[in-house]
Amino acid sequence: MKKHSFMSNLSNRYGARPNLCANVWTRMSLGLIIIFSISVIYYSSAAEAAGPELGVTAQKAWETVLSKADSQTKLSLQRAYENVGNWTTQEQAWEQKTKTIHAANTKELEQLRVSIRQIDDAKIAGLIEKVKQTEARYESLFALYSSVNRQLDATKAIKNKEWSAAIRTQADTLKPVVQLARQDIRFKKKELGEARKRKSAEVKRLRTLLAGADPVKKQIQTGKKQASLSKERYSNALQQFKQSTKLGQSSRVLSSLNSLSAAAEKWAGSKQHIYTLEQKVSATYAKVRQELTKRPK
Template sequence: MNKAIAGLLIVIMLAAAVPAAAAAAALELTPTAKSAYDKMLAAADPALSGQIRSLYNEHLDLQRQAAERDNRIQSLHKVNEETLTALRKQIKLIDTDKLNRLDQQAKQARERYKPLFALYTSLNQQIAAAKPLKNKELNAVLRMQADSVQSAIQLARADIRLKEAALKTAKESAAKTIKLIRGTLAEIDPVKARIKAEKSSVSSIQKSVSPVWKGFTQAVKKNDVKGACNMLASVVSQSRQIVVLKQRVHTLESKISEIINKAKAQIPPHAK
């Protein structure tokens, strides 16, 4: 990459960063505006001046609170998403070792008894083939052999049924547990929908507060004390709403944490 292209990329990156920085500082007085603000208050009626100072201090505090809540929300959301990802992977693995072992045991039993079943089938075929010959001695020998194998066949079938039943029971148990946990995690969906709605309300208020803040700074420049007071009061009122909404978002993220912990508690101890 040559220097010209590298320089152009840096300019583009800086330009892209400007709107974000400007947005973050949108509700702060510039040095020039702060100077005009101080002059306005110095010349204003003491009572009105005190009211504006109080509102402005509350405004700064609300800005701080909003930023703190943003940090707490982002931090908790990150933890929730990481925990959810790990939990969903863990759910998929519930009893997989046990199921694999039982499935292998059932397969091994079926393989182990294949020669026995083949022998029993062969004896029965020989009996059927010898029947038209009317050879009592041969028929008796074959019958005796078949009868002796039959008891082993019954035991083999019982062993296979037992192993297949154990596998089926384990599968049903694992499926039931997984369904229960996923049902619990499904409780997160409506909470996320509420978070989305609250964030949408925050965004809407933030868009409406920007022109009001601009009106406040313009009033300050014009030395319009009453106008500045009214505009600032409106900004503070909207900022209070933003802080309340962001607190709701944090509370909802905490609710998601509770649901995740509830789901984690439903994982069987042997599967943790």
């Protein structure tokens, strides 16, 4: 009875041993299944991502070539195939990065042109207003001085010495005041003219800096033509690869894959070159923006 009681207590305390083993085994099995499933999904995705884009027929032909090749040749084929995929992935990445930076450069160029065109506009507008206000302030003085001079001419005609002397005295009194007024207006206009000259010189200088990107833009156009040719070569090489898979000779398929990989590398390189040139354009615009920023407000 004691022995039975001891076993019962042991069972109650730790549970049934066979059931515990079964639970552990079940959990381990589920874990292995999950890991295996994730691995299958991962490697399937990686296989789909690698290599050039193929249609259903070409993909089947490629898989047939792989299945018939020996292990060493199969490994070489897969590596070459993945190289093509890596280069085409890079080409797409450079293409997207180039589009982004080109859009930014285009927007920045528009803003820089506006900013350059508007240099010192507020200052010049203020000087124009000063000239107008100064001229308006002296308008009545000039009108009075003109009227006195007309009266002086009239007194000469009638030969009235007393009237002529009185008018002349008035004219002589107004003359230095009028001269100072005219000098004030000339000074304001000179100040305006110098501001306009400075603006013109600064606009010319900054536009010259901005035009420093023009030779690079021409290189970009040339680069785009080269990229287009590289794309055409890649397309031709891809067709040759598809044709070689139909023939089923692994050596020819490997050769065509290597040619396709070289074409893809050239294509990706041409896109990277265009991106590098766009960076140079961006750097030029940044210099112009810096020049505008450091100008006195």
